[in-house]
Amino acid sequence: MLAIDAIWQAETQQKIFRALLNCMSLPGEIADLSPYLGNSSALLGVLATLLDGTVSLSDEDELISQQVRHLLQAHTASSEIANFVVKDATKPPQEGFLPNLGELPNPEKGATLILQGETLGVGDLPLLLRGPGVNGTRKVSIAEFHPEWFIHRQQWVENFPLGIDLFLVTFTQVMAIPRAITIENLKLKI
Amino acid sequence: MIQSLTDEAIQKNGASVGVLNTASSETNRYNYQFGFLDEYAKKEVRRTLLKAVAIPGYQVPYASREMPIARGFGTGGLQITLSLIGSNEILKVIDQGSDDSVNAVNIRKFVATTCPGVTLTRQTAEATLIQSRHRIPEKRLKFGQILVLQVPYPDPLVVVEPSEEKRKIMHGDGDYARLWVKLYEDMVKFKEITISHRYPTRINGFYVIDPSPIPRFDVPKLHQAEALCLFGAGREKKIYAVPPYTDAEPLSFSDIPFRVEDFTDEQGNRRTCQRCGSMTSFLNELIDSKGAKVYQCSDSNYCDSQLGDQK
Ligand SMILES: [Zn+2]
Numbered sequence: 421m422l423a424i425d426a427i428w429q430a431e432t433q434q435k436i437f438r439a440l441l442n443c444m445s446l447p448g449e450i451a452d453l454s455p456y457l458g459n460s461s462a463l464l465g466v467l468a469t470l471l472d473g474t475v476s477l478s479d480e481d482e483l484i485s486q487q488v489r490h491l492l493q494a495h496t497a498s499s500e501i502a503n504f505v506v507k508d509a510t511k512p513p514q515e516g517f518l519p520n521l522g523e524l525p526n527p528e529k530g531a532t533l534i535l536q537g538e539t540l541g542v543g544d545l546p547l548l549l550r551g552p553g554v555n556g557t558r559k560v561s562i563a564e565f566h567p568e569w570f571i572h573r574q575q576w577v578e579n580f581p582l583g584i585d586l587f588l589v590t591f592t593q594v595m596a597i598p599r600a601i602t603i604e605n606l607k608l609k610i
Numbered sequence: 611m612i613q614s615l616t617d618e619a620i621q622k623n624g625a626s627v628g629v630l631n632t633a634s635s636e637t638n639r640y641n642y643q644f645g646f647l648d649e650y651a652k653k654e655v656r657r658t659l660l661k662a663v664a665i666p667g668y669q670v671p672y673a674s675r676e677m678p679i680a681r682g683f684g685t686g687g688l689q690i691t692l693s694l695i696g697s698n699e700i701l702k703v704i705d706q707g708s709d710d711s712v713n714a715v716n717i718r719k720f721v722a723t724t725c726p727g728v729t730l731t732r733q734t735a736e737a738t739l740i741q742s743r744h745r746i747p748e749k750r751l752k753f754g755q756i757l758v759l760q761v762p763y764p765d766p767l768v769v770v771e772p773s774e775e776k777r778k779i780m781h782g783d784g785d786y787a788r789l790w791v792k793l794y795e796d797m798v799k800f801k802e803i804t805i806s807h808r809y810p811t812r813i814n815g816f817y818v819i820d821p822s823p824i825p826r827f828d829v830p831k832l833h834q835a836e837a838l839c840l841f842g843a844g845r846e847k848k849i850y851a852v853p854p855y856t857d858a859e860p861l862s863f864s865d866i867p868f869r870v871e872d873f874t875d876e877q878g879n880r881r882t883c884q885r886c887g888s889m890t891s892f893l894n895e896l897i898d899s900k901g902a903k904v905y906q907c908s909d910s911n912y913c914d915s916q917l918g919d920q921k
Pocket residue numbers: 883884885886887888891906907912913914916
């Protein structure tokens with residue numbers, strides 16, 4: 421008998437979703453998804469929870485296997501137009517990379533970016549967050565997420581409500597930085 | 611009676627839900643799955659909720675499913691609740707502050723039938739999830755709690771602009787000039803705030819929301835709240851949110867500031883609840899058996915717990 425990985429089960433997806441909602445409500449909060457993931461990564465757990473045939477996915481770095489892509493049902497789109505964009509964030513964004521920022525009357529069309537890196541909670545890249553969901557300011561340190569992603573993000577979100585919403589994932593953890601959040605300690609140079 | 615009606619509605623609707631996602635194996639003896647909605651409908655609501663939280667105050671459109679309860683009785687709120695709820699949830703349902711109104715009882719029974727394992731409570735403090743219509747509980751909501759408010763009319767701009775397309779542009783530009791003018795004209799005319807419910811409230815300094823038909827008394831509770839507040843309008847197919855620790859400012863003018871309902875009597879004393887004696891709660895006006903006006907807490911669980919504390 422074929423065992424279905426936990427992340428494809430409705431009960432697991434409800435739990436992962438609540439963790440994601442909590443993260444989105446409390447930017448900087450780090451959720452440990454490992455109790456729900458079985459053998460899968462947090463990236464796959466997030467995608468299995470949120471995607472179906474009605475949304476589009478860009479995976480130019482090929483982080484997802486063909487078999488899993490099929491199960492996700494989402495159709496493939498280029499990173500400029502996809503609803504969900506998955507990137508290997510240990511490397512800087514490619515020259516000219518620009519996700520969909522939405523439109524003023526329809527800002528929800530701004531993409532959800534899922535950046536995969538190494539470490540959340542400790543590391544050499546401190547982020548000082550301010551905005552909705554943060555009580556004052558909140559500092560969170562991360563590692564092996566290329567800093568250029570956050571410098572670009574600052575530009576993508578500067579015209580609120582246009583922008584993108586970020587999930588940062590490691591192998592088992594997830595954290596969110598929605599577009600309304602300001603990262604205060606970034607030196608704006610690329 | 612209500613129970614059998616609900617069961618019948620579920621079975622009728624269950625047939626039209628169609629083939630279930632292969633991923634969702636959880637069914638029970640009624641052969642509908644946990645949370646009633648199919649997993650595709652939940653995913654749609656869940657994606658919408660994440661965008662609503664990410665863009666505070668923005669009304670995110672979504673594909674709303676038919677529900678086996680009459681519209682106007684909280685389909686939007688119920689869809690959010692069913693997309694959030696897990697078997698370890700502790701749910702409270704209130705309508706107009708009461709746990710025992712027909713609407714609240716109906717929704718509670720529906721959830722009890724379709725979500726086995728969920729614990730139902732009346733205690734505001736112990737609920738992980740609260741679905742409500744027309745009130746935010748008296749007891750201050752805590753960090754980690756989620757409040758789902760049912761919304762009949764989500765767009766505060768509808769009073770000044772009939773075209774949804776134009777309203778979306780106005781929202782996107784943060785252009786509320788016409789709403790300000792309308793508000794100001796009302797205030798000049800009546801020398802005070804005449805809006806009793808659905809008071810337009812600006813979220814995080816950008817979008818103005820209709821906070822649903824809560825009294826003005828409850829609007830300040832949205833400001834820098836610890837709990838997450840979610841708003842669902844089923845008929846209009848919109849979901850919006852006020853995240854925790856977010857500014858929620860009722861629109862007001864320096865010469866006529868926002869104020870909550872006034873519960874002082876002719877002598878200038880704060881009216882009290884005739885049942886529990888509370889001097890701080892939102893009061894309903896009732897007529898007693900002798901035809902006299904009396905006042906009682908609108909939040910029935912709060913009133914009960916005040917009485918309990920006195921024993
Ligand atoms: Zn009372």
